[in-house]
Amino acid sequence: MTILDSWTRGEHTWEGTSHPTYRKGSGPGVVVIHEIPGPTPSVIGFGQELVDAGYTVVLPHLFGKAGGAWNGVNVARAMAQVCISSEFTKLATGVTTPIAGWLRSLARDLHAELGGPGVGALGMCFTGGFALAMMVDDSVAAPVLCQPSVPFTVGKARSADVNLSPADLEVVRRRAAGGCAVLGIQYASDPLTGTRFDTLDRELGDGFIRVDLPGKGHSVVTEQRSQVAVDRVLDFFGGRLRA
Numbered sequence: 001m002t003i004l005d006s007w008t009r010g011e012h013t014w015e016g017t018s019h020p021t022y023r024k025g026s027g028p029g030v031v032v033i034h035e036i037p038g039p040t041p042s043v044i045g046f047g048q049e050l051v052d053a054g055y056t057v058v059l060p061h062l063f064g065k066a067g068g069a070w071n072g073v074n075v076a077r078a079m080a081q082v083c084i085s086s087e088f089t090k091l092a093t094g095v096t097t098p099i100a101g102w103l104r105s106l107a108r109d110l111h112a113e114l115g116g117p118g119v120g121a122l123g124m125c126f127t128g129g130f131a132l133a134m135m136v137d138d139s140v141a142a143p144v145l146c147q148p149s150v151p152f153t154v155g156k157a158r159s160a161d162v163n164l165s166p167a168d169l170e171v172v173r174r175r176a177a178g179g180c181a182v183l184g185i186q187y188a189s190d191p192l193t194g195t196r197f198d199t200l201d202r203e204l205g206d207g208f209i210r211v212d213l214p215g216k217g218h219s220v221v222t223e224q225r226s227q228v229a230v231d232r233v234l235d236f237f238g239g240r241l242r243a
Contacts, residue, residue, distance in 0.1 A: 003044050003067050012060070014105035017087070020061040021106070025051035028119065028241035029110040030142075031058050031103065031134070035125035035219060037071075037078035038064020042222035043124075046230070053234055055120070055241075058110060062087075062099065062127070070223055082126065091151050093161040096168045100133035104140075111139035118142065120237045125149050125192070125219060129163040135180060136171045142240035144233055145184040145200075146220050149192040159194025162203070169203065176207025183236045185220045185229045188212040209236070 007022040022039070030050055034043045039059055044067065047057045063085070064078040082088050087099040103121070111119050118141025123130040128148025135143040151158040164172065176182060182204060186193045200208045211232055217224030221233065 003041050004039075007044075007059070012102070012106045012109070014102045017102050019102065020066070022047075022059040022061065022066070023057065024048070025054075025056045027054040027056055028116050028237070029058065029107075029114045030055045030120035030122065030237060030241075031060065031107055031110065033060060033103070033121070033123040033127040033130050034062070034064070035127060035222065036064065036082070037074035038068055039066045040068060040070045040074075040222070042070065042219070042225070046221045046225075049230065050234075050237070053237075055237065056110070056114060058106065060103070060106060088126075089150065089163060091154065091158060093151055093157050094165060095163070096133050096136075096165045097130060097150070097163055100130060100136070100168075103130055103134050104137040107134055107137060108139045117241060117243050120144065120241055122146060122221075122233065123148065124222065128193075129196075132162060132172060132182065133164060133168060135175055135182070136168050138175075141180060142237050143180075143182050144236060145182065146229070147186045147190055147193050147218055148184070148196060149194075153192060153194040156195075160196055160199045161194075162196050162199050173203060173207075176204040181207050181209055181236075181240070183209045183211070183232065185211040185213065185232060187215050187217040187220065187224070189216040190218050192218060 120142035121131040
């Protein structure tokens, strides 16, 4: 018996790239993208909270061990995996992570199946900015950035970068100006998120809903879970996804 036994395992393929997925629930669709070291019990538990709130949740499994604990060994193994993978950017600025194409395809398929105004997308830590890249596709109606930490915050330029190409950033600006708001949540003293929320304030204006939690935690909806953060996510999805 494992924590994922009650979830339906599937697979999504786009342009020859395949990754496993885990799905559960009913209602509007939400894609929850796990952090390093993978789909941990805390990530899966947060997904279950969304299921209980009335959403169809899809958990892509992009790296690491599904259901594995958050510990030093699993973090090291996941870091080694992502650092050699061409699907993810780590240090480059002004580029969109290549995995964004696969994630957008997953969101399109989920929206086509479920209908409604669109799907939600939530990334966290290493994948925190992926939801921003996903909103380039119109199928994503509710993007949430939890403690986005890529590019790694080495120097001022990387700390401020939002992991998007100029062309994708322009689409994000246009969609935000047209009413597709972006929710961002971080601990105010988290050094891993750099100054990219300041960048989003400047680029998106009122289209960026910024939540700075007090303290020095990191994982706002998982390992250092904040009920304030979870409630803001639920309110955001409810307002954007329930027509």
